[in-house]
Amino acid sequence: QLHLQESGPGLVKPSETLSLSCTVSGGSVGSSSYQWGWFRQPPGKGLEWIGSVYYTGTTYNNPSLKSRLSMSVDTSKNQFSLELTSVSAADTAVYYCARGPQNPYSSGWLDYWGQGNLVTVSS
């Protein structure tokens, strides 16, 4: 059974960088069959896609976040990571990692999700 677990700080100061990691167990981030995504959900609101990364390091980004976003994969640690720079209160949300198919154009489901990591942006 695949398991994803987010880790990172729960509090980040405005203008600083938000960094999160997602550790995968029961499967490999190095698999060519999947991509690995980041999503977020502000309190009381809907889900938003942040970006996705392949084991090759290729990324797809939400255009609204692209200029502040960096993602990477570390196959040696079986992890993938997110960095979001210059955060503000609008970035306060529960951040989730999830697995999607290698080719979302054929079917872009998200079958396994982490439990979520609440990140609050506040001084």
Added chain:
Amino acid sequence: SYVLTQPPSVSVAPGQTARITCGGDNIGRKSVHWYQQKPGQAPVMVVYDDTDRPSGIPERFSGSNFGGTATLTITRVEAGDEADYHCQVWDGSSVAYVFGTGTRVTVL
């Protein structure tokens, strides 16, 4: 960018049928996926590719996508089905995962 529209809320009595709709431009040309999210928990996929159910999801959950609307149907509704439900597609034009606005299902 592509937009998916859902009703904010649906109320249903136990044992009855709940239908949650998801509308979008030419949605019939896309594969629609549905997620259940209970308070304080991560989303769980309950239907994928319009009509398929992941293993472990009860047959009471079913999906359709025709006539310009995708629909998640929950038959014989139970108290444990009370949750937010989100539809989702991959939009190839904008190269993005897109989620609906979410529907809260309340079991009366």
